[in-house]
Amino acid sequence: MLAIDARDVVKTFHSGLLGRRRTAALRGVSLAVPRGAIFGVLGPNGAGKTTLLSIFATLLTPDGGTVTILGHDVVREAGLLRRRINLASGNASFLWNLRVAEILAFYGRLYGLHGATLRRRVEQLLEVGELGPHRRVPYNELSTGLKQRLSLAKSLVNDPELLFLDEPTLGLDPDISVRMRSHIASLRRERGMTIVLTTHYMREAEELCDEIAFIKAGLILARGTSGDLKRQIRIGDVIALRLDPPHVPWLSQAPGVLRCAVADGRVHCTVDEADKRLPELLRALHSEGVMVRDVQVREPDLEQVFVELAR
Amino acid sequence: MAVWAFALRNLQMASRNVFLLFELLFWPVVNVMSIGLLTRFLGLSGPEISFVLTGTIAFNTLQVCQLDVAYALLYDAWSKSMKHQFVAPIGVRHLTVGAWIVGMVRGVFVFLLQALLARWAFGFDPLGAGPLPLAAFLAGCFLTAWVIGVLVCALVMLVGLRAETAAWASINLVLLLAGIYYPISVLPGPVAGVAAAIPLTYFLDAYRAHYGFVPEFRAPLAVGFLLAAGYILVSHWALVAAVRRARRSGLLLKLSE
Ligand SMILES: Nc1ncnc2c1ncn2[C@@H]1O[C@H](COP(=O)(O)OP(=O)(O)O)[C@@H](O)[C@H]1O
Numbered sequence: 142m143l144a145i146d147a148r149d150v151v152k153t154f155h156s157g158l159l160g161r162r163r164t165a166a167l168r169g170v171s172l173a174v175p176r177g178a179i180f181g182v183l184g185p186n187g188a189g190k191t192t193l194l195s196i197f198a199t200l201l202t203p204d205g206g207t208v209t210i211l212g213h214d215v216v217r218e219a220g221l222l223r224r225r226i227n228l229a230s231g232n233a234s235f236l237w238n239l240r241v242a243e244i245l246a247f248y249g250r251l252y253g254l255h256g257a258t259l260r261r262r263v264e265q266l267l268e269v270g271e272l273g274p275h276r277r278v279p280y281n282e283l284s285t286g287l288k289q290r291l292s293l294a295k296s297l298v299n300d301p302e303l304l305f306l307d308e309p310t311l312g313l314d315p316d317i318s319v320r321m322r323s324h325i326a327s328l329r330r331e332r333g334m335t336i337v338l339t340t341h342y343m344r345e346a347e348e349l350c351d352e353i354a355f356i357k358a359g360l361i362l363a364r365g366t367s368g369d370l371k372r373q374i375r376i377g378d379v380i381a382l383r384l385d386p387p388h389v390p391w392l393s394q395a396p397g398v399l400r401c402a403v404a405d406g407r408v409h410c411t412v413d414e415a416d417k418r419l420p421e422l423l424r425a426l427h428s429e430g431v432m433v434r435d436v437q438v439r440e441p442d443l444e445q446v447f448v449e450l451a452r
Numbered sequence: 453m454a455v456w457a458f459a460l461r462n463l464q465m466a467s468r469n470v471f472l473l474f475e476l477l478f479w480p481v482v483n484v485m486s487i488g489l490l491t492r493f494l495g496l497s498g499p500e501i502s503f504v505l506t507g508t509i510a511f512n513t514l515q516v517c518q519l520d521v522a523y524a525l526l527y528d529a530w531s532k533s534m535k536h537q538f539v540a541p542i543g544v545r546h547l548t549v550g551a552w553i554v555g556m557v558r559g560v561f562v563f564l565l566q567a568l569l570a571r572w573a574f575g576f577d578p579l580g581a582g583p584l585p586l587a588a589f590l591a592g593c594f595l596t597a598w599v600i601g602v603l604v605c606a607l608v609m610l611v612g613l614r615a616e617t618a619a620w621a622s623i624n625l626v627l628l629l630a631g632i633y634y635p636i637s638v639l640p641g642p643v644a645g646v647a648a649a650i651p652l653t654y655f656l657d658a659y660r661a662h663y664g665f666v667p668e669f670r671a672p673l674a675v676g677f678l679l680a681a682g683y684i685l686v687s688h689w690a691l692v693a694a695v696r697r698a699r700r701s702g703l704l705l706k707l708s709e
């Protein structure tokens with residue numbers, strides 16, 4: 142059963158004087174997301190991630206293509222669909238003067254909650270978002286981390302079956318990002334929610350998502366599990382070694398090594414999984430009598446991924 | 453529930469805003485006093501004073517109510533939170549009606565304040581026309597306020613926040629034509645035509661009849677309510693269409709970032 146079935150979605154924005162400047166934000170995107178999945182849309186800034194998510198969330202009407210979400214057409218049955226979905230974004234913002242609990246209650250009422258049910262839901266969300274101590278704080282006095290937690294709490298107010306998260310860890314400190322990610326993972330675990338999130342952090346997509354779609358310039362360039370993608374585009378972690386002697390020809394044939402290149406005195410080996418391959422390589426080098434002067438492990442960054450994808 | 457959500461939100465925002473004092477107390481008082489003193493300086497007669505002050509009071513009452521309706525959308529535009537309410541299963545009617553209810557409460561407050569002031573300082577009693585004419589007059593102010601507020605919302609949804617000032621200005625201009633300070637018969641032909649198309653004109657006319665002025669129109673209340681109903685439909689439709697367009701053009705998202 143599909144949560145999202147999108148076919149050939151096209152969206153062009155018109156801006157500037159008389160709308161003469163055109164931006165093709167989506168140029169034919171097809172996507173299928175099964176129920177219960179955490180699906181990642183990964184891509185650099187301006188790739189079209191927010192545009193795609195906004196179309197799914199009925200905030201933007203597509204120019205072409207069809208989108209069916211939870212069995213509803215996003216354009217014709219938007220009203221029905223809105224009850225069953227919700228959205229949070231990393232750069233969300235709410236009314237500056239309202240307090241945390243008031244904001245949650247306001248959005249609760251928009252979904253028809255009232256009386257004791259509403260009060261209980263607000264309490265529950267304050268607890269889930271660890272916002273209890275801040276319930277009376279006006280929005281404009283919250284820290285970025287708290288704002289993000291409030292935004293996520295707000296998106297759970299109607300207990301949605303399908304949740305859209307647009308860059309949920311944007312601008313957060315690393316330790317807070319980690320908590321946010323575990324929170325997102327628990328939503329699926331505990332409530333069976335389907336989650337579609339966008340991010341431009343490779344690691345985030347890898348850690349959270351069952352499946353990832355790479356999007357760039359309005360096109361999906363690749364999709365699959367993170368393992369699939371790494372195999373498909375042969376991108377992996379990079380182990381940089383300073384060796385003595387510096388040239389070890391068999392290295393590129395070693396198990397798990399995708400390719401090797403020499404640059405500024407080091408051998409850069411791209412491997413499928415650094416955690417597994419590093420001890421193996423070190424053992425092999427040692428037994429061949431090669432001295433290892435220095436080791437660095439680097440995760441591939443998104444830029445590299447796209448360089449690979451563009452080929 | 454959604455209607456109540458928007459009403460409550462306007463109340464909460466208003467209760468924390470220092471400008472509230474200006475909207476509710478300062479401007480109404482200043483306007484009634486300055487116009488009232490002007491009538492005294494010009495040596496106007498009692499009926500003339502009530503004619504002019506009726507206009508001032510109607511204008512201020514309408515203005516306060518109209519602000520609330522426009523705020524329903526402007527708060528979200530200013531705070532860039534627009535998308536969160538439009539991802540929810542609500543219609544714009546929830547938004548505008550909820551805000552309008554608060555606008556009427558504030559409007560009644562402003563009206564009473566001005567009425568008492570006018571009676572005390574200038575001997576004109578706006579409450580003296582009796583409950584039914586008074587109710588019709590206030591209804592006229594509030595219905596016109598709803599239309600204006602919704603049109604401001606529609607303009608903002610159509611062109612974004614840069615329309616804000618222009619929207620206020622042009623709509624206030626139209627309002628001033630509604631015979632607030634003069635019978636519309638003094639206006640030159642085409643302008644009088646515009647004034648005759650504004651519902652408030654008829655409500656003012658009907659109300660002033662209770663203070664001894666000969667009505668300019670036949671059955672002004674019936675025409676006023678009919679016109680208002682027409683404008684309400686048109687402005688509501690305009691806002692619905694503007695929101696639909698904003699979803700297509702991406703402005704709904706622009707107002708959220
Ligand atoms: N509301 C809008 N109006 C005009 N252009 C837009 C709008 N939203 C996005 N764009 C343009 O569409 C492209 C894709 O944007 P977006 O979907 O926000 O990318 P991402 O979320 O991946 O960073 C960008 O070139 C952006 O400038």
Ligand SMILES: [Mg+2]
Nearest residue numbers: 190191192307
């Ligand atoms: Mg984005």
